[in-house]
Amino acid sequence: MTDPGFSLEEIHEMLDGIERSLSRLKAATLHQKYMPMTYIPEAVSVFMELEMNGVLHSLGINPSVANKLKNFDAKLRAPVMIAALGRARSYLRTLESEHGGGKPSPEHPANQDLLIQELAEAHPPPPIQVWAEQWVYLKRGSRAKVIIADVSELLDEAVFLAKATNLPEDQAALTAIERAQLIAILETTLAVLRAPMVEPGLLKKAAGIAKEVAQKTAKKKAEEALGTGLEVVAKRLLELIGSLM
Template identity: 80%
Template structure:
């Protein structure tokens, strides 16, 4: 399994794909690994949100290249940990990536400041509506952004965000994901999430670090604004 992930990861990095959407068929060895994980019920152990994980095991799906690389890097770490802890037989108790624990520890120690939101109105989202379609897209983009934010390998002084800022960003993004699952949405909260996404995107561009995260957050902000318009 580890060899398959390594080969796929090397192929992606060597191709210099930047932000291009790529078919999972480009890395069939990795798809095979994710399918095995799914069959054995351990795919959730990777700590990757379902909307991304479901694409990883689907040979016909497409993902942005940086998201693929982040997912494969996370999977490689998971498999290496299995080998060191349990040999190479693939059996392991469920556990999350160490990075996730560190991020949560930082968030607990330095929780985000209360966010001032001017509540406008709660809007019911009808099934089959344009807004519902956009919500699906926004939720997937948010899942991708969370994955990218969680899997940076840069030291703090080279990253676009400090550890505290990263933990707070993830908390805000995951809150937005949770809100979008509700039958009603609140535009004021969505506007705040879009502003935060744009602010972080500008910072990544200025520091020329974690630019894939910044690009993803730009997509998030744009689609959130489209969602707000569709709710009017």
């Protein structure tokens, strides 16, 4: 792990800032509401400090989400904020333990991401049959482009929430293998949406998988933020398909 060179006092100050922001978020009933980063100014300052010391990437946060965390003018959904703060706290506690100032963090974010990647490679998603319909070129300024920008952001958040859970497997909505496979599918969908052409059949399949996982989270009453996010992903993907017809 890269050593950012923080003193134990600086680490404790950042942990205090993260805890204050977390307490404020958890005290409010925010659900999936978009919140301005100014709602958690202490945390923004911590993320900016981590970025300036070249270690923000060590939290394993998607670049699109990380860019908002250090921007006072940005907005994020409350569950994504909470998950990001949890990752920052885990990372800082790991630094604290290395200074001899606390107990080691049970799971460093970078290690968790590596485990997910290894699981996906060991147990890749089964072949997914897709009936190709047509490849559609996306024109600049089209409604489809606008929807893609929105659904890409939603997918980034869903990937992050899927990676950020700290629930034991018997309490989580997904097994570790199911989680790794879901992340692989979501990231593949993101890659497809970044291409100049899209295929509706692929998007329908991705929407169906997102809806299935959302229903699973609702049934198990766990990881509801992920499930709600995937419900919105499925809805927006279907809107995107409609815009291509």
